[in-house]
Amino acid sequence: MPMLDEETKSYFWTLVDKQGVGECWNWNGKRMPLKNSKKPGYGTFSANGKTCVAHRYAYQALVGRIPDGLVLDHTCRNHGCVNPAHLEPVTNKENILRGTAPPAKNAAKTHCKHGHPLIGENIKRRVRVFGNSVTIERSCLACRKLRKSWEGDKGKLRKAAYYSNFVPHERVGHDK
Structure with missing residues (x-):
């Protein structure tokens, strides 16, 4: 001062x-x-x-x-x-x-958008570096496992699910 x-x-x-x-x-x-x-x-x-x-x-x-x-x-x-x-x-x-900025909102989340808890062994952490800042991102392992099971051979099912209005029956456990 x-x-x-x-x-x-x-x-x-x-x-x-x-x-x-x-x-x-x-x-x-x-x-x-x-x-x-x-x-x-x-x-x-x-x-x-x-x-x-x-x-x-x-x-x-x-x-x-x-x-x-x-x-x-x-x-x-x-x-x-x-x-x-x-x-x-x-x-x-x-x-x-x-605060109320996106980092605060994301840190306060207790469940993923599909309702799985974001605690313990259900979290995948990834460190990202942008210039001088370092962020740690969380992702839901339950969703990741489901996503991998939807992919099928060489991602054909994944492409169909994400790039069109097709919703596969294998999406058990999700409302949408």
């Missing part, structure tokens, strides 16, 4: 709408858009020629240093909130899993 002079500190707090105890403190300054969205995201301000993130500054000014390796999670789900009571230091993974 950059060292702020008293004038910048007081200006910062004029951009915060403190609504009350337990309520969000909304940032009324500039907000950068959320990634892949036009919705307003985190509040930003300029200090000493550097762009600072408003909620990080508020947390550090009122609570203290953010522990190394942790990010601040908005427990209120309001990206414009700078109330330190609504900010919790967590790992980036925990922050993502608490």
Whole structure:
């Protein structure tokens, strides 16, 4: 966090709408858009020629240093909130899993789309690397086994099932 002079500190707090105890403190300054969205995201301000993130500054000014390796999670789900009571230091993974983006939705799934449980030995895990990020994908082994049994010789049945409206009778265990 950059060292702020008293004038910048007081200006910062004029951009915060403190609504009350337990309520969000909304940032009324500039907000950068959320990634892949036009919705307003985190509040930003300029200090000493550097762009600072408003909620990080508020947390550090009122609570203290953010522990190394942790990010601040908005427990209120309001990206414009700078109330330190609504900010919790967590790992980036925990922050993502608490959200509503596809990785969080997929991690929360307990069954595949055909109703098989995604637990224990019914899961096939695959590690995928995209540039600097690594993801672990889960797939249902029960569905995989059924899919392999449908294939028949050289995938003829599989092609018929997936590339036309033909639904083979061997699809026992699935509703669709």
